[in-house]
Amino acid sequence: MKIAIGLSGGVDSSVAAALLLEAGHEVTGVTMKIWRDGLYRGGDRDGCFGPGETDDIRRAEALCRQLGIAYRVFDCADPYESVVLDYFRREYLAGRTPNPCIRCNAFMKFGVLTELARQSGLEFDRLATGHYARIRPAADGPALYAGSDPVRDQSYFLHRLPRARLAHLLFPLGEYAKPEVRRLAARFGLAVKDQPDSQDFYSGDYTELLHAADRPGDIVDAAGRVLGRHNGFWHYTVGQRKGLGIASPQPLYVIELNSCRNEVVVGAASDTLRRYLRAGDPNWLAPLPVAGTMVSAKVRSAGKPLPARVLEASEAGFRLEFPDGVNAPARGQSAVLYDGGRVLGGGVIEEAWLNG
RNA sequence: AACCCCAUGGUGUAAUGGUAGCACAAAUGAUUUUGGUUCAUUUAGUCGAGGUUCGAAUCCUUGUGGGGUUG
Numbered sequence: 001m002k003i004a005i006g007l008s009g010g011v012d013s014s015v016a017a018a019l020l021l022e023a024g025h026e027v028t029g030v031t032m033k034i035w036r037d038g039l040y041r042g043g044d045r046d047g048c049f050g051p052g053e054t055d056d057i058r059r060a061e062a063l064c065r066q067l068g069i070a071y072r073v074f075d076c077a078d079p080y081e082s083v084v085l086d087y088f089r090r091e092y093l094a095g096r097t098p099n100p101c102i103r104c105n106a107f108m109k110f111g112v113l114t115e116l117a118r119q120s121g122l123e124f125d126r127l128a129t130g131h132y133a134r135i136r137p138a139a140d141g142p143a144l145y146a147g148s149d150p151v152r153d154q155s156y157f158l159h160r161l162p163r164a165r166l167a168h169l170l171f172p173l174g175e176y177a178k179p180e181v182r183r184l185a186a187r188f189g190l191a192v193k194d195q196p197d198s199q200d201f202y203s204g205d206y207t208e209l210l211h212a213a214d215r216p217g218d219i220v221d222a223a224g225r226v227l228g229r230h231n232g233f234w235h236y237t238v239g240q241r242k243g244l245g246i247a248s249p250q251p252l253y254v255i256e257l258n259s260c261r262n263e264v265v266v267g268a269a270s271d272t273l274r275r276y277l278r279a280g281d282p283n284w285l286a287p288l289p290v291a292g293t294m295v296s297a298k299v300r301s302a303g304k305p306l307p308a309r310v311l312e313a314s315e316a317g318f319r320l321e322f323p324d325g326v327n328a329p330a331r332g333q334s335a336v337l338y339d340g341g342r343v344l345g346g347g348v349i350e351e352a353w354l355n356g
Numbered sequence: 357a358a359c360c361c362c363a364u365g366g367u368g369u370a371a372u373g374g375u376a377g378c379a380c381a382a383a384u385g386a387u388u389u390u391g392g393u394u395c396a397u398u399u400a401g402u403c404g405a406g407g408u409u410c411g412a413a414u415c416c417u418u419g420u421g422g423g424g425u426u427g
C-alpha cells in the first residue's frame with residue numbers, strides 16, 4: 001500500500017515510518033513547515049511551533065535517507081496562521097483556554113497537509129502518523145480507539161478528525177507502549193532513538209503569540225475581595241495554581257476568568273469542583289449517544305477518564321453530568337467522550353457548574 | 357501627651373530560657389505533543405542597640421515602626 005507518513009523529527013513518527021516500511025509498504029515522509037522566522041520570538045524549548053523546526057526537518061530528512069524513502073516538506077505557514085494561531089489568540093483574549101493541538105490535528109495534519117500533498121502529485125492510499133491511537137472496525141464503520149497504552153494515549157487530541165477520514169488513516173504505534181517504541185528505535189538503528197520526548201505547542205512563552213498589551217486588573221475571591229493583581233487574564237487558565245503570587249492559608253486556584261471585568265477569580269481547590277458541563281461545536285465519531293448513557297469523559301488530555309452521564313447529545317452539542325464531580329473544567333478546552341476505549345466524539349466546553 | 361498591646365523568611369503563623377518549625381508564595385527539576393494539574397528539591401527569618409544567662413525569638417533597658425485606650 002502507498003502510505004504518506006507525517007514526520008516530526010521525533011522518535012514516535014520515525015519508528016512509525018520504520019514499522020510501515022518493514023511491513024512492506026511504499027512509504028513517503030511528509031512534514032508541515034509552519035514556522036516563519038522573524039514573526040515570532042520562539043524560545044529555547046522544543047515545540048511544534050518554533051525555530052527548532054529547521055533541526056526537526058533535518059532529522060526527518062536524515063531518517064528518510066537512512067530508510068531509503070522519499071521525503072517532502074510542505075509550506076503550511078499561511079493556513080497555520082489563520083487556522084491555529086488566530087484561533088489561539090481569539091480564544092485566550094475571550095477568556096477561554098484553547099487547545100491548539102486538537103485544532104492542528106483536525107485541520108492541519110489531517111486536512112491541509114493531506115490536501116497539499118495530493119495537489120503536489122503525491123499519491124497515497126493512507127496517511128499515517130506516530131500518534132498513540134488506533135483505528136478499528138466497528139458495526140457502524142471505522143472507529144477511533146485510544147492507544148493500548150493508557151499512559152501514552154493521544155486519542156484526546158484526535159477526536160475532532162472528520163469521521164470520514166478515519167478510513168484513510170493509520171496509526172502504527174497504537175498497540176505499543178513508549179518503552180517498546182524506544183527499543184524499536186534502537187533496534188532499527190535510528191539516530192533519533194535518544195531524542196527527548198516532550199514537545200510543547202510553542203517553544204516560547206505562549207502569551208507572546210497573543211500580541212496583547214498588558215492590561216492590569218484585580219485577582220479576587222468569590223466574594224469579590226481583592227487579593228492581588230494580574231497583568232491580563234489571558235496569562236491564566238481555570239484550575240491554575242502556580243503564578244498567582246498570593247500567600248494564603250490554603251493554596252489558591254483560578255476558578256474563573258472574567259474577561260468583561262478583567263478579573264481573575266480564585267478560590268480553594270474544592271471550589272474548582274463541577275458536576276455538570278455543556279459543550280458546543282461537537283464532532284461525533286460514532287452514533288449519537290442516547291440521553292442517560294453512561295460514558296467516560298476527559299476534559300483534559302492528561303488525567304484519567306471520569307464517569308459521566310450524557311444528559312443530552314445532538315449535532316449542536318451535549319450536556320454531561322459527572323456523578324463524582326470533575327475538577328476545574330475550563331471553557332475552550334474539549335470534553336471527549338469514550339465508550340470503553342472507543343472515542344464517541346467530543347465538543348468544546350462552554351460552561352460548567354456545580355448544582356443542577 | 358500618658359498608658360497598654362504587638363514586632364519571627366516575600367506573606368500568614370509556631371516555638372513560655374535549650375537544634376527557629378509549618379503553610380502559602382517564589383525558583384529549579386521531573387511528569388506532559390494545549391493551557392494547566394501533580395510530585396520532588398531549593399532559596400529565604402527572630403526590627404535596631406545594649407544587658408542578664410553556660411545558653412535569649414523568649415527575661416530586662418532603650419530606640420524605631422505599627423495598633424489600641426484616655427483627654
